[in-house]
Amino acid sequence: MQDLRSRIKAKELLIGTFIKTPAPHIVEILGEAGLDFAVVDQEHAPIGIAQMDMMALASRAVGMPILSRRWGASRDWIAPLLDLGMAGVMVPHVMDGPDAEAVCNAVRFSRGKRGLSPSPRAGNYGGMSIPDYRSNCDASSVVMVQIEDASALDHLDEIAAIEDVDMLFIGPADLAQSMQASYPSDELDEAILRVVAAGLKHDKAIGLFVGNAAHIPDWHDKGITLFVSGSDQSMLKGAATGLAAAKRS
Template structure:
């Protein structure tokens, strides 16, 4: 389940819902370092894996999110094996990578209270890269084969946009591209996931053997749920007027 509100309270509420993973998004949501830190702290006591998506595949940002204590990152817009290699390098200390060393200042090391953190940090880090373009689909096998890429997450929305059918995640060409990517990642022996808010699509991908699926988001659930509640009690004309503010 995605957590996009930027609220630690909502993150904690969602973390207790029973999902396997809680996806804290900093790419398309009002999240910065401080709010992601608060949400990581809020969900820590629950049996869900917190997954954080930085806004971009950037060495400095990846270092900062890891230092906050995020252990599983989903890196967006990975189009090639070189992009995937850059993400992996950013997540690991030298000599394997280029992650800057500041463990004495970082929650990830419990401020150096974790013995041998610097030598063991790689054991705690999971890197998932996103395939979400036609170029990435063509390079899926090479991306998945990169050493240090633990899994691949497929984003049909941006994929549809890159294929010229924006907003049509269920377009046959998009579905075929997703299926092609799933097969390529599976053949590489890596975990593969997909975003699918529609139940029929989610179950279809689960039947294909994907390992994880994003099936909903806090803000979407609140939007649709509040609309449904209003529809029961508010005249339709009044509801439409309330939903169209003159300005922001």
Template sequence: MPDQSRPSPARSFRRRLLGRELLLGTFIKTPTSHTVEIFGDLGFDFAVIDAEHAPFDRRSIDIALLAARAAGIAGLVRVAEPSPAQILAALDDGAAGVLIPHVASPEAAAAAVSACRYRSGRRGFSNSPRAGRYGGLAMWPHVDAQDESVAVIAMIEDPDALERLDAIMATEGLDAVFIGRADLTVALAAASPDAPEVRAAVTRIIEAARKADKPVCMMAAHVDEARSLAALGASAFMIGSDQGLMRQAAGRVLEEFGGLRGAR
């Protein structure tokens, strides 16, 4: 029998998120188990499997979530679309939570929450997948464990959402918001994510989240940016992606060793 005395990262992630612990994660863009294992081994708190912008299918999501469990890291899924089927597949495979893209209305937020919850929602029941320990959890213990542990995170990344922030934040069962600065930048036709209009939008979102007592997750390019965002109220940070971090590290190595070419 697995040790139930210590909560797994998947079971404890939502509690830590709601408790405003400083959490560090990254996006996983490569459909393989290895990158998830590496980030878990390094001690990252969570990894978000990016089914929206990377070539993940149901099978590769399942394998990546298995790797997250093996490596002791909370595995979340950014679903390709906010359909109940996509959300259900991720949760049944053992995701600690889901990121729902382009939540621009309270109706969209409520629909996402409903797809994630059993007792107060409309999540389709099965305890036979990984989330139910392949039948090892009986019906109601499985229902209670999932309703208690699954994190529902809305991505605020559209100008339309800015006009409905209070209503979105007031959605019962919505755990946190992720501020999508890149999408906001493009939608607002701003020069960069640091442009005044984007910074103003970020401030509005964080203020609305603070008023509704919702944690905020954001991308951070470097530690100084994370410090400034934490001062504003963010508590969970995405540090690039597996591909982006590999590219940065490989670029540094190429630059460091570039002098060897001229020395030959």
């Protein structure tokens, strides 16, 4: 499987999508299509850990890294998903430095707070030594923290300065709502550029959700290197709507 974290740190242009359907076949199809990664959207879709297990298995089979996004003030949901062999996590509504540190504590064994056992899939079912398991997981697990609250804009420096944070990922819809701004709007674009500036200052990669892939080139020119565009469901509905329209015409 591709090393997604290394590609993020190298600031390659990476394009993926959200997965909202709890089926390993979706992971397989998107991987065969050539996407760089996908994010399983446990925040806004009914996807449980047993389904995540099969989706993580499919991601390894097809060679496409997947991450999880799940809402929750505590961070105890993170380690079990990484144990399944997922490439990392995208954590919503990270507000400040201490919040980002808590996310990193849940991901990196080197911080001494994540429960340690090489028995799950990520440890080759016990086939890896503990030192190798620790080092491999810490080297490859992706930490994306979502910037999607107006108050977080005042803490960008402290968040971006944390070494174990790999990416600041902008959630534009929630950010606009928190700012009481329109989506899209010039005010929102200015806030996005503030996040980009913090990333450049601290050599952190920046990610962005775009509803339309046509917006990728412009934002890439502005310094954003990873994009989540739409979802499996939006792609299916768009194709089906086009097919239905062809029949009516």
